[in-house]
Amino acid sequence: MASTDQSPLVVAVIAGVLVGAAVAPVAYGYTADASDDTGTVAVVELTNPIAGTTAQPVVRELRAVRNNESIDAVVLRIDSPGGGAGASEALYLAVKRTAAAKPTVVSVGGVAASGGYYAAAPADSIFVTPASIVGSVGVRASLPDGSTLPRGVTTGPDKASGGTAEETLARVETLRQAFLGSVMSERGDELSLSREEVGQAKVYSGKRAVNNGLADEIGGIDAAIARAASEAGVDSYDVVYRGPDVSRGFFLFGSEEGSVDRVRYLMLYGEVDAAEATNETETARAVAPAQEVHP
Incomplete structure (x- = not known):
């Protein structure tokens, strides 16, 4: 028979369990009142121009959520005009891997153009607002302004230029294709546009994008989460927001692709910021002329 002097020990154990339950951290993705049958939708944000410094935190977040078994689905919130080609491609691959692992839906805010649309393309569904700007499937090249450097101060004949105009055009076309x-x-099964029409790099309003298949439905972030x-x-779910802490300041597009004397290949809708001191090449102007939104 157990001795009665064990009762203080029993009380202590029970108290320890209760205290531990009170202070234990909530399982990732769940709120304190979540039941066992409650699912979780993670929202990851891409709300900056795309460069190595802005893309990699998003890539890491996408990796984290797709590898987290407590996350049932992912919404990628995009409001980006694109940016560096290499960083845009990294985002595309990250979203594609995430969509292969669990349901992944994109919610477009103001714009998902060029590299921003590249990131959206692999998602299971793309939600837009009527006024969203979508599209701009194209590539252009830019190079730093080297006018202040003495001519001939290079380590090779093509060092300052990044190659001939023909070579630059060929690289742009390779990236474009x-x-x-x-x-x-x-998006091929949903598109009413031909390959040639998509390749014209036009941008469309959200409503027009739904009509031509570049997007799936009109709806905001809540509709995307529900989808x-x-x-x-899952019928009952909690939502966790995973937003990389990235400064909205100065971005050097293409900086992830090499030193400052290289031609930069951009998947970017709009003009390159003047603060970057870049000049578009004639190749870029030929490949990516000024774009007009098609409502």
Whole structure:
């Protein structure tokens, strides 16, 4: 028979369990009142021009949520005009891997153009608002302003230029075809546009994008979250927001691709910021002329 002097020990154990339950951290993705049958939708934000410094935190967040078993579905909130080609491609691949692992829906805020649209393309569904700007499937090249440098101060004949105009054009076209091919592969079944039409790099209003297949539905972030949860098969769910802490200040597009004397290849809608001291090449002007939104 157990001795009665064990009762203080029992009380202490019970008290310890109760205290531990009170102070234990909440399981990732769940609120304190979540029940066992409650699902979780993670929202990851891409709300900056795309460069290495802005893309990599988003890539890391996407990796984290797709590897987290407590996350049932993902919404990627995009408000970006694009940016560096290399960083845009990294985002595309990260979203594609995430969509292969669990339901992934994109919610477009103001703009998902060029590299921003590249990141959106692999998602299971793309939600836009009527006034969203979508599209601009194209590539252009820019180079730093080297006018202040003495001519001939190079280590090779093409060091300052990054290559001949023909070589630059060939690289731009290679990147363009890769971008275009990815969009056609991801969105081909929904598109009413031909490959040639998509390749014109036009931008469209959200309503027009739904009509031509570049996007799926009109709706805000809540609609996108509801769709993601539905595709994951969860009726009751919590939402966790995962936003990389990235400064909205100065971005050097293409800085992830090499030193400052290299030609920069951009998947960017709009003008390169003047603070970057860049001049578009004639190649860029030929490949990516001024764009007009098609309502």
